[in-house]
Amino acid sequence: MNRNPLTVSVNGAEHVLSVPGDRRLLDLLRDELGLMGVREGCGVGACGTCTVLLDGVPVNACLTLAVTTRGRSVTTIEGLARDGELHPVQQAFLEERGFQCGFCTPGMILTAVGLLRENPSPTVEEVTDYLGGNLCRCAGYPDMIRAVLRGAERCREAGGRPSATPEGPEAARLRAMGKGEEG
Amino acid sequence: MTRTGEGRDARAVGRSVPRVDGAEKVTGRAAYVTDCVVPGMLHAALLRSPLPHARIRRIDAGRAATHPGVSAVVTGADLVQMPGLDPYFGPAFQDQAILAIDKVRFVGDPVAAVAAATREAAREAAQLIEVEYEELSAVLDVQAALRAGAPLVHERLRPSQAFADLMGIEAERQTNVCYHFKLRRGDVERAFAEAAHVFEDTYTSPAAQHAPLEPHVTVAWVTEGGLLHVTSSTQSPSYVRLSLARIFGLPLSKVRVTVPYLGGGYGAKTYDKLEPVTALLALRTRRPVKLQLTREEEFVTIHKHAVTTRIRTGVAADGRLLAREVAVYWDSGAYADIAPRVVHKSGYTAAGPYAIPNVKIDSYCVYTNRPPAGAFRGFGVPQVVWAYESQTDAIATRLGLDPVAYRRAHLLREGDLFATGTPMRSLAVIECLDAVAREIEWGSGLAGSSPPAPEVREAGVPRRVLRGKGVAVGIKAALAPSISGATVMLNADGSASVLSSTVEMGQGSDTLLAQIVAEALGVRVPDVQVVHPDTAVTPYDTITAATRSTFHMGNAVLQAAARVREQLFAIASDRLEVDPDLLRARDGRVFVAEAEDRGLTIPEVFGAAFQAAGTTLVGEAVYQTSAIPTDHETGQSERVTVMWFVGASAAEVEVDLETGQVRVLRFATAADVGRPINPHHCRQQILGSAVTSIGQTLFECLHFEGGQLTNGSFLDYMIAGYRDVPPIITPIIVERAHPEGPYGAKGVGETGALSVAAAIGNAVHAALGVRLRDLPLTPERVLQAMREREPARAARRGQVERGPG
Ligand code: FES
Ligand code: FES
Numbered sequence: 009m010n011r012n013p014l015t016v017s018v019n020g021a022e023h024v025l026s027v028p029g030d031r032r033l034l035d036l037l038r039d040e041l042g043l044m045g046v047r048e049g050c051g052v053g054a055c056g057t058c059t060v061l062l063d064g065v066p067v068n069a070c071l072t073l074a075v076t077t078r079g080r081s082v083t084t085i086e087g088l089a090r091d092g093e094l095h096p097v098q099q100a101f102l103e104e105r106g107f108q109c110g111f112c113t114p115g116m117i118l119t120a121v122g123l124l125r126e127n128p129s130p131t132v133e134e135v136t137d138y139l140g141g142n143l144c145r146c147a148g149y150p151d152m153i154r155a156v157l158r159g160a161e162r163c164r165e166a167g168g169r170p171s172a173t174p175e176g177p178e179a180a181r182l183r184a185m186g187k188g189e190e191g
Numbered sequence: 192m193t194r195t196g197e198g199r200d201a202r203a204v205g206r207s208v209p210r211v212d213g214a215e216k217v218t219g220r221a222a223y224v225t226d227c228v229v230p231g232m233l234h235a236a237l238l239r240s241p242l243p244h245a246r247i248r249r250i251d252a253g254r255a256a257t258h259p260g261v262s263a264v265v266t267g268a269d270l271v272q273m274p275g276l277d278p279y280f281g282p283a284f285q286d287q288a289i290l291a292i293d294k295v296r297f298v299g300d301p302v303a304a305v306a307a308a309t310r311e312a313a314r315e316a317a318q319l320i321e322v323e324y325e326e327l328s329a330v331l332d333v334q335a336a337l338r339a340g341a342p343l344v345h346e347r348l349r350p351s352q353a354f355a356d357l358m359g360i361e362a363e364r365q366t367n368v369c370y371h372f373k374l375r376r377g378d379v380e381r382a383f384a385e386a387a388h389v390f391e392d393t394y395t396s397p398a399a400q401h402a403p404l405e406p407h408v409t410v411a412w413v414t415e416g417g418l419l420h421v422t423s424s425t426q427s428p429s430y431v432r433l434s435l436a437r438i439f440g441l442p443l444s445k446v447r448v449t450v451p452y453l454g455g456g457y458g459a460k461t462y463d464k465l466e467p468v469t470a471l472l473a474l475r476t477r478r479p480v481k482l483q484l485t486r487e488e489e490f491v492t493i494h495k496h497a498v499t500t501r502i503r504t505g506v507a508a509d510g511r512l513l514a515r516e517v518a519v520y521w522d523s524g525a526y527a528d529i530a531p532r533v534v535h536k537s538g539y540t541a542a543g544p545y546a547i548p549n550v551k552i553d554s555y556c557v558y559t560n561r562p563p564a565g566a567f568r569g570f571g572v573p574q575v576v577w578a579y580e581s582q583t584d585a586i587a588t589r590l591g592l593d594p595v596a597y598r599r600a601h602l603l604r605e606g607d608l609f610a611t612g613t614p615m616r617s618l619a620v621i622e623c624l625d626a627v628a629r630e631i632e633w634g635s636g637l638a639g640s641s642p643p644a645p646e647v648r649e650a651g652v653p654r655r656v657l658r659g660k661g662v663a664v665g666i667k668a669a670l671a672p673s674i675s676g677a678t679v680m681l682n683a684d685g686s687a688s689v690l691s692s693t694v695e696m697g698q699g700s701d702t703l704l705a706q707i708v709a710e711a712l713g714v715r716v717p718d719v720q721v722v723h724p725d726t727a728v729t730p731y732d733t734i735t736a737a738t739r740s741t742f743h744m745g746n747a748v749l750q751a752a753a754r755v756r757e758q759l760f761a762i763a764s765d766r767l768e769v770d771p772d773l774l775r776a777r778d779g780r781v782f783v784a785e786a787e788d789r790g791l792t793i794p795e796v797f798g799a800a801f802q803a804a805g806t807t808l809v810g811e812a813v814y815q816t817s818a819i820p821t822d823h824e825t826g827q828s829e830r831v832t833v834m835w836f837v838g839a840s841a842a843e844v845e846v847d848l849e850t851g852q853v854r855v856l857r858f859a860t861a862a863d864v865g866r867p868i869n870p871h872h873c874r875q876q877i878l879g880s881a882v883t884s885i886g887q888t889l890f891e892c893l894h895f896e897g898g899q900l901t902n903g904s905f906l907d908y909m910i911a912g913y914r915d916v917p918p919i920i921t922p923i924i925v926e927r928a929h930p931e932g933p934y935g936a937k938g939v940g941e942t943g944a945l946s947v948a949a950a951i952g953n954a955v956h957a958a959l960g961v962r963l964r965d966l967p968l969t970p971e972r973v974l975q976a977m978r979e980r981e982p983a984r985a986a987r988r989g990q991v992e993r994g995p996g
Contacts, residue, residue, distance in 0.1 A: 061477075107217065108455075109403075109452065109696055111223065113219070116421060125409075146697045149913050
């Protein structure tokens with residue numbers, strides 16, 4: 009197959025590449041750029057483990073052709089931390105233990121970052137909806153909902169934007185779960 | 192036995208310390224086998240059978256072998272010609288060939304393997320292999336397989352010699368039953384004759400898939416020195432080493448199995464899966480080879496048993512359980528995998544944790560021409576709990592008794608004998624039941640039911656719904672005998688390493704083992720490095736499964752650490768001129784118990800013993816449990832296990848009368864974990880297995896047509912997602928310290944999964960007055976059941992909701 013020139017920014021660095029037209033973004037990132045945090049759970053757009061941000065919007069890298077990212081900017085989990093400092097959402101997943109085996113975690117975190125870009129103060133309902141396409145077979149969803157809510161809080165603090173919507177009772181309950189002993 | 196009294200002033204155990212794998216996992220740096228790239232690595236693909244049962248007449252691999260990029264093509268015919276190779280494997284029976292020899296036995300059975308430069312080239316080449324089959328009549332379900340004169344899936348069987356509990360198993364000759372477990376206690380027939388009521392029902396639980404998000408993947412290569420190195424997504428590295436050594440005729444020392452993080456296992460990644468064929472290709476090509484399954488292949492590799500349970504119970508007028516007779520039929524598919532152990536271990540619990548003097552159990556492991564079934568979180572117990580807890584509920588409601596009170600009255604207590612004749616100990620099942628009942632406010636409303644649901648409106652349109660509450664309990668025994676070995680190294684700077692073959696697959700074992708070592712040696716948890724399984728250096732461990740790692744590996748690591756501590760104290764006691772018994776270790780120091788400022792730092796102790804920097808003290812231990820095998824005819828054993836683990840669930844559901852949709856509104860699940868080493872991780876395990884099990888209860892089901900799986904992809908097969916989490920879900924830790932557990936701990940990996948389906952089924956019954964006997968509880972099934980029971984329901988309409996049996 010013919011190779012196509014591709015200039016794309018990945019995690020802030022510009023790459024000048026040449027790729028076959030049918031190369032998936034997933035394979036480009038993993039096999040050519042060594043970004044192993046992009047994971048393949050199904051290859052058909054049904055699990056969300058391969059989620060990356062394309063110009064800040066979550067997409068399934070398994071369904072995205074690499075050539076369509078020409079001139080755009082891709083962020084993978086490897087590009088989220090800055091200068092060794094975790095992104096507030098990563099920090100929140102760490103604190104709330106929003107992971108077990110960790111295989112779905114990069115996709116979850118990036119989808120959550122996408123959500124918070126659109127909606128800095130999501131409700132539990134909105135988190136559930138937005139992250140609905142990301143599967144976790146360890147089924148740590150309650151921990152992850154808490155993590156996203158805490159991540160939202162941290163992002164707002166970092167951006168100086170206080171919460172616009174008060175926390176509902178459901179969020180408070182989820183937040184209370186897993187508390188009660190020292191870290 | 193190591194002293195466990197230290198739990199009182201424990202500071203590293205009993206606390207929800209942060210996970211040691213956290214930073215790697217939230218940054219995406221945690222490495223899995225799928226990320227493994229070895230220079231010069233080839234990629235493999237498998238050609239699979241399109242037929243459920245057929246003789247292989249001829250294979251022509253000519254075109255595949257010359258396809259660009261292909262290095263090797265191997266078929267079953269090649270296997271039999273390879274000198275020194277034993278091509279059959281399996282943990283119970285060696286019934287599975289690396290590639291089908293003579294016969295294929297399910298749609299998806301691997302027939303040929305290709306290694307090529309790229310994954311695409313390997314897959315293309317596999318499709319170029321021509322196979323001529325002679326189709327044989329197939330047995331596509333258990334009923335067909337049990338019929339007299341049914342075609343045999345296997346003509347011959349050879350037991351494996353890998354595990355003590357499976358060495359004596361015998362298949363029934365000339366049938367498809369590869370193992371039959373029998374339990375006989377008391378006189379069942381007489382008891383039934385005396386019973387005031389007899390209940391008889393058949394319950395079914397469907398095949399379901401584990402669906403770990405990381406599919407099975409293996410990389411294998413051979414070093415110049417003749418070492419076969421296999422890195423694999425396996426929960427059983429020690430077993431895989433043994434199996435590969437046997438297959439290829441190698442010394443154990445020449446097989447090195449390493450396991451990085453696992454992207455979920457849930458039982459799917461136990462025993463041999465891709466390792467034999469990948470190793471074979473590596474040996475053939477003398478190149479590294481990687482084989483990774485597609486999601487579709489994953490679905491036909493292993494699944495949770497489809498089970499049919501016929502259960503009959505005789506009850507006295509006052510409600511006493513006089514007799515229970517259970518026949519359980521397990522569809523084990525084409526290869527036994529670990530099924531005989533599932534059939535045995537779940538089989539002997541099939542009457543439940545109740546005081547029943549007369550019990551008869553028959554549990555049948557049946558070969559069919561379906562993909563193989565094996566271990567799945569709960570190891571068969573959720574399927575039998577579904578039957579006995581649904582029926583126990585039916586008994587209570589029929590007798591007009593409160594289902595919680597009824598269970599309380601008849602559950603086994605400390606010292607009572609189980610159906611196996613084993614005295615029960617450390618069993619907090621009543622506490623678990625009480626905890627979940629309290630959590631969902633059992634008793635507010637009549638037996639098992641909620642007050643009538645308030646009118647529910649959706650987009651302004653009222654919906655007709657009914658609500659109900661249900662409970663269930665479950666019991667499982669730890670695998671015995673079983674063995675865990677561990678090595679602990681304390682470094683001169685006060686940091687430590689743990690060498691253990693326990694696989695970190697999300698359960699938090701790295702953190703747990705680090706906590707135990709930190710506690711025993713008085714060092715910091717983050718300074719303890721847990722070395723992941725590497726059979727070149729990590730000692731034998733039976734398996735990471737069966738809720739056994741906390742108890743078994745926890746004990747091994749605790750004992751190994753205690754041996755390091757003895758050495759540390761021996762050196763320090765010389766220096767401090769004090770008896771070693773008076774010494775303690777904490778905060779990186781060794782000091783005198785009654786005079787804490789009299790002490791040495793760990794570096795000072797090392798300085799006293801060694802004339803070099805960076806030295807180590809090493810402790811090793813092997814922890815082994817024993818059991819008395821169950822009697823061949825009666826299933827009796829005074830000690831069938833060393834540890835029971837019990838749990839309970841309670842659900843409040845809402846059933847939509849128009850759509851049949853079941854929604855879980857409130858869910859509570861309790862597990863007796865012994866003493867929790869890391870309470871947060873215990874809750875995570877309980878919650879995770881509950882959420883997954885809710886999905887299995889309501890919708891998960893593998894569909895087959897003519898032996899062909901028809902919904903084997905994530906587009907067609909739903910698993911629980913965010914939206915399936917009940918609005919209120921509470922994990923509850925119940926603590927009943929185990930006398931032999933490390934710091935009193937038991938384990939918790941499966942407990943949360945045992946009783947979920949039955950609790951939801953019982954709640955649906957409380958809501959509708961209809962008992963569903965087949966999982967999953969899909970809307971179609973609910974509507975169907977309601978139609979069948981319409982007269983009964985109509986009679987109850989308008990009353991306060993309650994659930995007569
Ligand atoms: S791998 Fe892309 S959605 Fe599953
Ligand atoms: S943490 Fe294991 S799949 Fe989500």
